[in-house]
Structure formats: C-alpha cells, structure tokens
Amino acid sequence: MTLLTDDQKMLQETAASFLAEEGSIPKQLRHWRAIGCNDGFGHGLWKQFAELGLTGICIPESHGGMGLGATEAALVLEEIGRNLTPSPFLGTAVVATRAIAGTAHAERWYPGILSGEAVLALAVDEGPRHAPEFAALEARREGNGFVLNGAKQFVVQGASADMVVTVARTGGAPGETDGITLFAVPRDVAGLEVDNVALVDSSKTARLRFDNVRLDADAVIGEVDAGWKPLKAALAAGSAGAAAELVGVASGTSAMTLDYLRQRKQFGKAIGEFQALQHRAAHLYSEIEIARAAAFKAAALLDSGSEQAELYVSVAKAKAADVASLAVREGVQMHGGIGMTDEHDIGLFMKREAVLGEMFGDIFHHREQVARLSGY
Amino acid sequence: MSDLDAFRADARAWLEANCPPEMRQPIRSEADVCWGGRNWTFQSDAQRRWLEVMAERGWTVPDWPKEYGGGGLASAEARVLKEEMQRIGARPPLTSFGISMLGPAMLKFGTEEQKKYYLQQIARGEIRWCQGYSEPGAGSDLAGLQAKAEDKGDHWLVNGQKVWTSYADKADWIFCLVRTSAESKQGGISFLLFDMETPGVSTKPILLISGSSPFCETFFDDVKVPKEQLVGEINKGWDVAKYLLGHEREMISGMGLGSGGSLGAATKPKDPPLRAAIAAFDVDALAFAAMSERFAAMWKAGEAHPASPSMMKYAGTELNKRRNELAMATGGSDALEWDSERSRGGKAPRDWLRSKGNSIEGGTSEIQLGIVAKHILRLPGA
Numbered sequence: 001m002t003l004l005t006d007d008q009k010m011l012q013e014t015a016a017s018f019l020a021e022e023g024s025i026p027k028q029l030r031h032w033r034a035i036g037c038n039d040g041f042g043h044g045l046w047k048q049f050a051e052l053g054l055t056g057i058c059i060p061e062s063h064g065g066m067g068l069g070a071t072e073a074a075l076v077l078e079e080i081g082r083n084l085t086p087s088p089f090l091g092t093a094v095v096a097t098r099a100i101a102g103t104a105h106a107e108r109w110y111p112g113i114l115s116g117e118a119v120l121a122l123a124v125d126e127g128p129r130h131a132p133e134f135a136a137l138e139a140r141r142e143g144n145g146f147v148l149n150g151a152k153q154f155v156v157q158g159a160s161a162d163m164v165v166t167v168a169r170t171g172g173a174p175g176e177t178d179g180i181t182l183f184a185v186p187r188d189v190a191g192l193e194v195d196n197v198a199l200v201d202s203s204k205t206a207r208l209r210f211d212n213v214r215l216d217a218d219a220v221i222g223e224v225d226a227g228w229k230p231l232k233a234a235l236a237a238g239s240a241g242a243a244a245e246l247v248g249v250a251s252g253t254s255a256m257t258l259d260y261l262r263q264r265k266q267f268g269k270a271i272g273e274f275q276a277l278q279h280r281a282a283h284l285y286s287e288i289e290i291a292r293a294a295a296f297k298a299a300a301l302l303d304s305g306s307e308q309a310e311l312y313v314s315v316a317k318a319k320a321a322d323v324a325s326l327a328v329r330e331g332v333q334m335h336g337g338i339g340m341t342d343e344h345d346i347g348l349f350m351k352r353e354a355v356l357g358e359m360f361g362d363i364f365h366h367r368e369q370v371a372r373l374s375g376y
Numbered sequence: 377m378s379d380l381d382a383f384r385a386d387a388r389a390w391l392e393a394n395c396p397p398e399m400r401q402p403i404r405s406e407a408d409v410c411w412g413g414r415n416w417t418f419q420s421d422a423q424r425r426w427l428e429v430m431a432e433r434g435w436t437v438p439d440w441p442k443e444y445g446g447g448g449l450a451s452a453e454a455r456v457l458k459e460e461m462q463r464i465g466a467r468p469p470l471t472s473f474g475i476s477m478l479g480p481a482m483l484k485f486g487t488e489e490q491k492k493y494y495l496q497q498i499a500r501g502e503i504r505w506c507q508g509y510s511e512p513g514a515g516s517d518l519a520g521l522q523a524k525a526e527d528k529g530d531h532w533l534v535n536g537q538k539v540w541t542s543y544a545d546k547a548d549w550i551f552c553l554v555r556t557s558a559e560s561k562q563g564g565i566s567f568l569l570f571d572m573e574t575p576g577v578s579t580k581p582i583l584l585i586s587g588s589s590p591f592c593e594t595f596f597d598d599v600k601v602p603k604e605q606l607v608g609e610i611n612k613g614w615d616v617a618k619y620l621l622g623h624e625r626e627m628i629s630g631m632g633l634g635s636g637g638s639l640g641a642a643t644k645p646k647d648p649p650l651r652a653a654i655a656a657f658d659v660d661a662l663a664f665a666a667m668s669e670r671f672a673a674m675w676k677a678g679e680a681h682p683a684s685p686s687m688m689k690y691a692g693t694e695l696n697k698r699r700n701e702l703a704m705a706t707g708g709s710d711a712l713e714w715d716s717e718r719s720r721g722g723k724a725p726r727d728w729l730r731s732k733g734n735s736i737e738g739g740t741s742e743i744q745l746g747i748v749a750k751h752i753l754r755l756p757g758a
Contacts, residue, residue, distance in 0.1 A: 002673035258753055273757035275746070281755065282748035286687045290660075290667040297666035312662065319663040370662070371655040376640040 002300075004075075011072055014052065015079045022048055023085030025345050032086060033202040039160040040204035041086035043116075049089060050116025058097045058237075063110045070237060070299035074244035078292075081248020082255075084345075084352050086203060088119045091156045094241045096120035099165045099234035103221050105184050109163060121161035122234060123152035123185075123208055130361040132167065132235060133177050133228075137210060139168035146170070146220075148183065148191075148213040156359070158206025159196035161187050165234070166208075170225050177228040182221035189213055201351035236310065239317040239360040240302055243295040246320035246356050250288045250327035253349040257281070257331045264336075277334060284323075284330055291316075291323040311373045318366035321357040328353045383453050387460045394429045396422035400465045409471050412501025414548045430469035431500045437475055440483070444491055445499030451676040473542070474498035474505045476627045478551050481620040485567075485608040494569070506572070507624075508538040508552030508594060509617070516743050518553075519562045519614060523596060525554040532568065532606070534576075534599040540737065544579040544592035547572055551620075557611050567613035570601040586729040587714075587722070621739065622682070625689035626675070628738045631731075632664045632692025634699050643706040654702055664695055683751035690744040693734035700728040 004012065022028075022045060032040060049055050057073055059065025066072070073094050080089060092113060099122060100106045112118025124132050137150030148168055158164060164185045172179025187194065191213040194206050222230050258281060261272030271277060298316035301309035328350035332339040339346045357363065399422050403409060407419050410427055418424040430436050433447060438454045440446025449457065461468075479498050482491060497503045514521040523536025534554060544550070549571055557564030572579075576599035581589035608616045638658050645651040671688055674680040703724060704711045711728075713719035735741040749755045 002670045003677055003679065258755070262756055270756040272755040278749035278753075278755050279742065279745040281753055282687075282690075282745040285748055285753060286691050289684075289687060290663050290691060293667035293670040294663035296670070312666070315659050315662040315666075318659045322659075367652070367655040367659055370659050371640055371651065374638040374641045374658060376638075376644050376651065376654075 002296075008072060008075060011068075012075045012079075015054070015076045018048070018052060019076075019079040019083045019085050023080065023083045023087070025084055025348065029084050029086055029202065029348060038196060038204070039157065040198070040202060041088065041157070041160075045085070046088055046119070047116040049087060049093075050114065054089070055093045055116050056110070056114040057093055059110050059114060060101075063106065064114050065110070069303035070240050071296065071303050073237070073241055074295055074299040077241050077244040078248035078251070078295075081245035081250075081352075081356075082252035084249070084252070084348055088157055088160070090238065090241045090245065091122065091161075092118070092120045095122050095234050095238040096163075096165050098237040099182060099230055100184070100221055101230075101233075104218070105221050108184075112162070118163070119157060119161050121155050121158045121164045121206070122238070123155045123158065123164050123166045124231070124235070125154045126150070126152055128153070130358070130365050132231060133180075134174045135167045135169055135180055136174040137166070137168045139170045139181055139183065139215075141170070142214070145214060145216045146183070148185070148210040148215065150210050152208040152210075153205070154358070155206040155208055157204060158208060159187075159194050159204060163187065164208070165221065166210075167227065167231055172225075179225050180227040180231060181224050182227040182230060183215055183219045184221055185213065185215065185219065189215070199355055201348070201355045203352075203355060232310075235360055236302060236313045239313050239366070240295065240298045242356050242359050243291075243298060243313075243316035243320035246317075246324040246353065247288065247292045247295050249349055249353050249356065250284075250291065250320070250324040253324075253327040253331040253346065253353075254281075254284055254288060256346055256349070257327075257334050260335055271334075280330060280334075284327055287323040287326060291320045294319045311370065314366040314369035314373070317361065318363050318370065321353075321363045321366075324353045325357060325363075380452055380456060384456045384460060387457050388463075390433075391460055391464060391466060395461075395464060395466045396426055398422035399426040399467050399469075401467075402465065403467060408467065410467075410469065410501070411472055411504055411543075411546070412470050413472075413504025413546070414502070415546065416501070416504065426467070427469045427501050434499065436470045436501065437479065437499045440479065440495065440499065444483070444495035445497075446495075470501045472498065472501065472504060473507055474503060477507060477620050477624050478505050480623045481551075481567075481616050482607065484619060485616045489604075490607060503548045504543070504546060506541050506544045506547035506550050506592075506594075508541055508544075508550045510540045511537060512539050516740055518617075518739075519565065521553055521555060521565065523552070523554050525556050525566060525568055525601065527556070528600075531603060532601040534568070534570070534596045534601055536596050538594040538596075539582075540591045541579070541594040542591055544572070544594045545581055550577075550594070551607075553613055553617055556613075560611075562614040563611055565613040565617065566610050567607045567616040568601055569605045569607060570599065574599050574601070576600070584730065584733070586726045588726070588730070622685045624738045625685035625744070626671075628734065629668070629671075629685065629688035629692035631696040631734055632661070632688075633668060634661065634696065638662075639699060639702060643703070645706055650702075650705055654706070657698055657702055661695060661699070664691060667691070681752050683747050686739070686744040686747040687752070689738060690735075690741050690748070694741060696734050697731050700731040704728050 053066050056065030057068050061067035139146045139148050166183045166185045168181055168183055169179055170181040191211045193209040197205050262270055264271045294316040298312040301312050331346045332350055335346050338344050410423050435447045438447040438449045438457050442448040511521050525532040525534045552568050553565055554568050555564055556566040576597040578595045579592040582591045583589050640654045640658050645654050707724050711724040714722040
C-alpha cells in the first residue's frame with residue numbers, strides 16, 4: 001500500500017479538521033501549560049477523541065473498536081504532531097492497546113479506552129537511554145502471585161494512568177530477552193511510589209519506584225517469561241507511531257517557517273527571497289517527504305505482518321527523528337530573535353521534537369537496530 | 377484468482393520460457409546493456425533474441441499503448457511484470473533515451489503521424505537517441521540557448537553547438553532544443569528531431585575525470601531538417617523540454633537506489649565511526665527507497681506535484697554521491713587502483729568520480745532546489 005484508500009483519506013480529513021480545531025496550540029498545549037495541569041493534557045479532549053471513535057482505532061471490531069491498523073493510527077498521529085496536541089492517543093490507544101491485545105486484560109480495559117475514561121501507560125525504560133532487553137525490575141514469585149521491586153522512568157503519562165503495563169524480569173539476566181514478563185499494575189497499588197515529572201515540552205512522565213508491590217497471578221499479561229514478543233509488538237507500534245507524530249511536528253514547523261519567510265521583511269524584501277534560505281527550505285521539504293514515505297511504509301509493513309516491518313520501523317523512527325530535528329533547528333534559526341521567545345509557538349515544536357525523538361529509542365538506537373538487522 | 381494474479385502467472389510462465397539464461401546474469405559491464413540502434417552490435421545471440429521477443433510482445437515499453445508498440449499494460453500489471461523480471465534476474469531488454477525521455481514527451485506532444493512513426497521504432501530499439509539540450513553558454517540557464525533553426529520555407533536550417541550530449545557519437549538521431557525566435561527567451565525555443573547522419577552534424581567525445589567519455593560536444597553547421605520534424609508548436613518547445621526533463625529527472629533519481637542492497641551488509645565495516653556513518657547512510661537509503669515507491673505510485677495516479685521529480689532527482693543523486701564516498705572509505709587503498717584486474721578496472725574510483733556528475737546532469741542540485749522553492753513552496757521571488 002503506497003497510496004491512501006478513500007476510507008483512509010476520509011479518516012485523515014476528519015482527524016485533520018478535528019485536531020486543527022479542538023487540538024490547537026492555544027486551546028490545548030498552551031492552556032494546560034499555563035494552568036500547571038498535573039496530566040499535561042485535557043480529559044475533555046480525550047472524551048472527544050472517544051466520541052469520534054479514535055480511542056478505539058486499534059481495538060478489534062469484535063470488541064467495539066474500529067479494528068484499524070498502524071497506517072490509520074499514523075494518519076491521526078501526523079495531525080497530532082502538526083498541532084502539538086497533548087493526548088493519551090499514542091500511549092493508550094496505540095501502545096498499551098497493542099500490549100494487552102488478545103489477553104484477559106483487553107476485556108478489562110478496552111471498554112474504558114473506548115469510552116475515553118481510561119488512560120494506560122507503558123513502563124519499560126530503567127535508565128536514561130532506551131534499552132528494553134536490559135529490563136531488570138524484579139518480579140519474584142510468592143504464593144499465588146508476584147512481588148515487584150525496582151524502578152522505572154520516562155513512563156509517559158504514568159501519573160495519570162489507571163493502569164501501567166510494566167516490563168519486569170521473572171527470569172534470565174538483564175540483556176536477555178527470555179524471562180521478561182508484562183504485568184498490569186494498577187496505579188494506586190500499595191508500594192508503588194509515583195513521581196510526576198514535567199518534561200521540557202510540558203508533557204508529564206513518571207518515575208516509578210516499586211517497593212514490594214504485591215500482585216496476583218492474574219496481573220500477568222500473556223505468559224510468564226514470554227513478555228518479549230508482546231513488548232516488541234507494542235514498542236514497534238509505538239516507534240512507528242512516534243515516527244508519524246514526528247513527521248507531523250516537522251510538517252507543522254515547516255509550514256510555520258515558510259509563512260514567516262513569506263512575511264518577514266529585511267533589506268526591503270521578504271527574507272524568503274534570499275536563495276540561502278530558499279535552498280535550505282527546499283532541502284527540508286525533500287527530507288520531510290522522505291520521512292513521511294518511510295513512516296507510512298513502516299506502518300504498512302506492520303499492518304501486513306511483513307518480515308521487513310522491524311527493519312522499516314527502525315528506519316522510520318531514525319529518519320523521522322533526524323528530519324524533525326532538522327526542521328525545528330531550521331525553524332528556530334529562520335525565525336531569528338522572535339523564535340527564541342516563549343511567546344512564539346516555534347519553540348514549542350523544538351521541545352516536542354526532543355521528547356518524541358527520545359521516546360522508544362533515539363536516532364542512534366534505531367540506526368544500531370538497522371545495522372544489526374542488516375547483518376553488520 | 378484475481379486478474380492480477382492471473383497476469384502474474386502468465387508473465388512468469390512466459391518469461392520462464394522466453395528469457396535466455398544468459399540474459400538472467402547480472403550486468404557486469406557497459407557491453408551488457410543493450411542500447412539498440414542502427415549501429416548496435418549485439419554482444420550475443422541471446423541479447424538479440426531477448427530484445428526481439430520482448431519487443432514483439434510490447435514489453436520493452438510495457439505501459440505504452442499497443443498501437444505505438446507498447447504492451448498496453450495498466451500500471452499495476454507493469455509493476456508485476458517488473459517484479460517477475462527481477463525475480464529471475466532478467467536484464468532490461470533495451471535501455472534507451474527514447475524510452476525514458478523522448479517517448480513520454482512524444483506521447484504527450486507528438487502528432488498522430490509522429491507517434492506512429494517514431495514510437496514503434498523506439499519500442500523495437502531501431503533508433504538510438506541523444507539529447508541536445510546544454511550549450512557552452514547555456515548550462516543551468518538552459519533557456520538562454522543560442523543554437524538556432526531558421527525557417528527556410530521547406531526546411532529548417534540549424535546552426536550552433538551543443539555540449540554534454542550523452543552518447544552523441546553512438547546515437548542515430550537527436551532530440552534538440554533550438555532557438556526559433558529571439559523575441560522571447562523561453563518563448564522562442566522549439567523542439568526538433570533529426571538524423572545524426574544529416575550533413576553538417578559532427579561530434580567530439582569529452583574525456584571525463586572518471587576516464588570514460590559518455591558525453592560529447594556536438595556541432596551543427598548548416599544542417600537541413602525537414603519541417604515535419606518539429607514536435608509540439610513552434611516557439612512552445614520549452615513546454616516539451618520541461619515535461620521531458622521531469623522524466624529525465626525521475627529516471628536519474630533512480631540512482632538513489634543503488635544496486636538495491638544495504639551498503640553495510642555489502643562492506644561489513646569494522647571501524648566504529650565508519651560503521652556508524654554507514655548505518656546512518658543505510659537509514660537514509662531505505663527511507664529514500666520508500667519515497668521512490670511512494671513517488672512512483674503518486675506520479676502514476678496523478679497525485680504528485682508536477683515539480684516533484686526535482687525533489688526526487690536532488691535527493692537521489694546526493695544520496696548516490698554519499699554512497700560512493702562511503703564505498704571509497706570502506707575500500708581503503710584497494711579503492712584507489714585505477715586499472716588492475718583485481719579492482720575490475722578501477723570500478724570503485726571510476727564510479728565514485730562519475731557519481732559527481734549526478735548532481736550536475738539533468739539540472740544541478742541547486743537548480744532543483746530552486747524549482748522546489750518556486751513551484752512547490754511558492755517562496756517569493758524564487
């Protein structure tokens with residue numbers, strides 16, 4: 001699939017007009033930032049996502065969702081990126097939905113996701129750099145259940161989540177993919193300390209400390225010691241989704257910068273008349289087109305279950321982060337002094353890019369995956 | 377079974393029965409590429425047979441209409457055919473500027489008589505074409521060209537000089553931009569076809585830094601050209617030229633794909649900084665391959681911006697230059713050998729040097745960026 005179907009184009013138009021209208025920077029990001037909101041996003045808007053059916057975009061039709069795939073999620077995420085709309089869409093409707101798919105936890109949580117009431121999070125990272133196979137958080141068997149001890153960080157919307165999908169080690173050693181188990185951890189469980197941390201882009205992530213957190217055996221998502229496969233699937237969905245959101249961030253930045261190049265006058269003419277800036281803008285355009293193609297190719301390969309999906313997910317994440325980084329750096333530079341002010345929106349794009357670039361592994365992580373998967 | 381699956385099964389069986397085994401070997405040298413034309417010496421019977429059977433079926437130009445020698449295939453069928461040819465490693469039966477450049481322009485701007493006459497000969501590989509665009513004083517500023525064609529009643533009289541004419545010394549005919557009016561720069565250009573054996577035409581190969589001579593200087597000294605060999609309207613040749621350039625740029629952008637494989641997998645770099653640079657390159661190359669697929673689909677469906685071949689040409693050629701830089705780095709001192717057998721006649725350094733022309737020929741990278749700025753981004757004064 002290289003061209004969108006009519007249904008996909010319709011979804012894209014719906015998402016574009018909804019997010020430009022309701023998810024705009026003044027209505028959402030600046031508003032929640034100004035009032036110091038603990039969630040970093042609005043529950044009202046999340047309910048509107050639900051009314052449009054978007055919270056259930058990846059939930060099977062048999063469970064009341066739209067039953068769509070990574071491609072459709074990418075279409076929505078590109079618009080989210082363009083408008084810098086804070087929402088639980090990526091973490092809840094894409095990543096967590098994928099992590100619990102086909103398990104008893106899906107029965108438990110899908111209704112709340114569909115209605116826009118539940119927010120879910122994924123706790124995977126334990127250090128400042130993404131390295132999922134090095135998960136060390138210990139889950140020790142005790143009686144009919146498990147006791148969890150350890151720490152997690154960069155848990156997106158962790159303090160707002162009703163349930164945190166937690167990556168723990170029930171066997172093997174850090175660095176091994178066997179012995180990883182996923183647990184459904186209610187946020188209010190005893191022994192779980194939640195530190196709500198504001199990031200550079202005003203989004204919230206949590207640092208979690210597990211101090212003898214006791215869970216029943218039915219908290220296990222899927223099979224004990226076999227969490228790597230569903231985790232990989234969730235991380236792939238997350239990486240592909242973040243790539244699409246980064247393409248949106250790059251597009252939004254580029255559109256704002258091109259407007260500025262047309263309007264701002266110096267030396268008696270629009271600065272967009274200067275060839276030094278025109279060529280950089282054209283190069284950026286070319287790069288954004290390529291990043292979008294990579295993001296949609298990755299999504300299409302995920303949807304078709306191709307063996308090449310893993311490779312292209314890493315290509316997409318690395319390329320989209322690279323290009324979005326170029327877009328925001330050019331955006332701030334070409335705006336000159338005004339681009340350095342908090343009042344202007346261009347800096348918000350730079351901040352969001354930094355966070356999305358890190359999420360599910362940065363450029364260097366994914367380049368390494370590409371090298372490894374290509375056999376060198 | 378869908379119609380497309382049925383087509384695939386037919387194409388597979390036909391290729392299996394008709395593609396000679398020798399034509400399923402990788403292309404090793406320039407002689408393996410069949411350009412056709414009056415003076416073409418077939419490298420083997422297999423090369424001749426492969427061209428003949430494919431031309432017979434219209435599959436040298438699968439998506440051209442049947443009445444002009446094409447296969448009349450829909451774009452999905454043409455893609456399937458390409459996949460099936462790749463599956464058995466079949467070489468293209470014919471490579472020519474007639475197929476990739478003149479043909480598309482002729483289909484759009486030619487008269488019915490011209491289409492019938494020229495396109496079938498192109499499809500059968502009977503005429504080898506060259507392109508007369510650049511002049512010593514008209515490179516990036518192509519519309520400043522001065523080679524002129526004067527109306528002498530029953531013929532055009534052509535005088536002037538072209539440069540960077542690819543394979544002019546091997547071509548049978550030329551498609552050429554000439555000045556038919558001095559009144560307007562772009563609006564005084566016409567698009568003319570003529571036989572390279574016409575009295576007054578001469579060529580001189582140019583030796584490049586890569587050691588080969590794919591380009592020539594071409595001189596016109598009182599060349600008489602029949603009136604009916606003008607394509608499109610008089611003084612409207614710039615429209616034909618631009619349309620043809622779109623196809624040329626699309627073709628050149630294919631360089632970005634290289635031979636298709638991962639550079640890292642082919643070179644197994646050990647040095648960590650080099651390995652990191654190659655991994656970064658492989659990400660860009662795979663992303664470009666996705667773009668190339670998407671662009672082809674959008675272009676066929678009419679969803680691509682008319683100026684987008686400029687973006688593809690820019691991205692693909694810059695990528696190919698980077699590929700060659702990295703290939704030289706991984707090759708180390710081996711990649712400096714110029715004519716040894718061990719180095720396959722200095723393939724690495726020759727390819728590296730030749731690739732520098734990619735971002736110059738068909739319009740420089742700077743010209744492409746200018747076109748994107750003006751026509752796609754609509755920046756002021758561009």
